[in-house]
Amino acid sequence: MQDTNTSLQVTPGATPPVGDQKDGRPRVVPRSLSNRQKAAVVVRLLLNEGAEIPLEELPDELQEKLTHQLGEMGLVDRVTLDAVAQEFAEALDSVGLSFPHGLAGALDAVDSKLAPATAARLRKVAGVRQIGDPWQRLREIPIEYLASMAQAESTEIAAVMLSKLETAKAAQLLGHLPGPIARRITYAVSKTANVTPEAVDRIGWSLAAQLDQRPTQAFADGPGARVGAILNQSKASTRDGLLTALDEEDSDFASVVRQSIFTFAHIPVRILPRDVPAILRGVDQANLVTALAGVSAEDDKTSADFLLSNMSSRMADNLREEMAERGKVKQSDNEDAMTQIVGAIRALVDEGTITLIEEDSDE
Numbered sequence: 001m002q003d004t005n006t007s008l009q010v011t012p013g014a015t016p017p018v019g020d021q022k023d024g025r026p027r028v029v030p031r032s033l034s035n036r037q038k039a040a041v042v043v044r045l046l047l048n049e050g051a052e053i054p055l056e057e058l059p060d061e062l063q064e065k066l067t068h069q070l071g072e073m074g075l076v077d078r079v080t081l082d083a084v085a086q087e088f089a090e091a092l093d094s095v096g097l098s099f100p101h102g103l104a105g106a107l108d109a110v111d112s113k114l115a116p117a118t119a120a121r122l123r124k125v126a127g128v129r130q131i132g133d134p135w136q137r138l139r140e141i142p143i144e145y146l147a148s149m150a151q152a153e154s155t156e157i158a159a160v161m162l163s164k165l166e167t168a169k170a171a172q173l174l175g176h177l178p179g180p181i182a183r184r185i186t187y188a189v190s191k192t193a194n195v196t197p198e199a200v201d202r203i204g205w206s207l208a209a210q211l212d213q214r215p216t217q218a219f220a221d222g223p224g225a226r227v228g229a230i231l232n233q234s235k236a237s238t239r240d241g242l243l244t245a246l247d248e249e250d251s252d253f254a255s256v257v258r259q260s261i262f263t264f265a266h267i268p269v270r271i272l273p274r275d276v277p278a279i280l281r282g283v284d285q286a287n288l289v290t291a292l293a294g295v296s297a298e299d300d301k302t303s304a305d306f307l308l309s310n311m312s313s314r315m316a317d318n319l320r321e322e323m324a325e326r327g328k329v330k331q332s333d334n335e336d337a338m339t340q341i342v343g344a345i346r347a348l349v350d351e352g353t354i355t356l357i358e359e360d361s362d363e
Contacts, residue, residue: 030083031076040069041076041084056133134204135164141211143169144222147176149207150185159188160195160203224253228260232342235335236263262346262356264291264338265299268306271345275354276310282344285322287337293323294334 033041043066046053055063100109107114107122114122138146138161146165150158150173162170162185174182219226231239239261246254262270271279280288292304308316348354 029079031080033080033084036065036069037073038084038087039066040073041081042088044070044073045081045085134201134208137208137211138204139165139169143172143176146173149210150177151181153207155184155188156191157203157207158185159192160200161207162186163189163192164200164204222256224256225260227257228262231257231261232263232346233339235332239263262342264303264342265297267303267345270356271306272354272357273306273310275348276307278348278354279341279345280307280311280315282348283341287340289319289322289326290329290333291337291341292319293326294329294331294337296331296334300338 043053043055055066058066100106103122107119146161146169150161153161162173165173174186177185221229231242234242243254243258246257292307295301295304308319311319345354349356
């Protein structure tokens with residue numbers, strides 16, 4: 001009995017072509033199949049072998065044609081199957097290089113290598129991509145921009161967006177939304193049970209189109225983050241004076257800047273104890289001694305105690321001995337040393353080696 005798990009389907013009742021061997025017995029020869037039929041054979045064979053084929057990346061029209069062709073196939077004899085598989089293998093062996101599909105696919109391949117203005121102009125020429133998953137592109141954009149999109153759309157659209165994100169990123173999105181809006185969107189998720197896949201795709205393409213219409217930005221970070229990064233490297237007196245002045249000019253902007261600032265005093269509340277050894281490995285021993293020995297403000301002393309208590313006892317004892325021998329430290333030298341430690345922490349955060357604890361926005 002023929003094994004239908006490895007044989008593929010063609011029109012039932014069809015008689016395979018035969019030839020004559022030298023001993024007079026009939027010999028089965030490969031059937032003549034169209035390219036579409038061969039594609040169906042290859043897909044069925046790969047699926048039987050457990051291969052993961054991203055058919056969803058094909059245009060809808062090709063997905064439909066392939067599905068119809070699979071439904072029209074009956075049994076395929078093993079000689080035809082072997083011939084199609086051999087032809088497919090030879091075609092793969094002859095491929096030297098594969099290029100992306102269309103202008104939109106080419107942009108995906110080289111987007112990070114192009115000038116931002118050029119990439120934005122080509123995006124507009126390409127228009128909305130008609131293949132692939134638009135939601136994958138939306139999942140990759142910063143959470144702040146997702147939050148602005150969610151607030152600009154209807155509650156129902158935002159609920160679909162929330163449902164298509166990974167759980168962790170969906171939670172971050174809710175955290176970036178005002179409380180009343182977050183509650184309305186969360187409740188609207190309960191109304192999405194009957195949303196069709198076609199509607200979800202249309203919503204995804206519509207939101208992805210908005211990404212292509214965004215004006216090109218000269219700076220990757222927002223104004224508050226840029227000012228905060230500058231003040232992170234400034235002396236405490238300079239930083240405090242500028243923040244006071246910002247409070248008088250624009251208190252909302254000053255609040256954003258404060259959220260972007262990370263100083264030596266923030267270490268106990270923003271750093272996990274387990275990350276202290278990684279931080280200390282990136283700090284020069286002399287700078288560490290200068291920073292710990294010269295602390296005077298209570299917040300800075302708390303940070304010094306936090307670092308000492310989360311390293312090995314032997315290393316902490318050695319540092320305390322060097323701090324005692326160091327004697328009095330100039331304030332300018334102390335601030336420079338603390339800035340070096342903060343810089344090392346920011347570098348580890350940017351690399352993804354450690355993660356800062358998010359501060360409560362209500363505090």
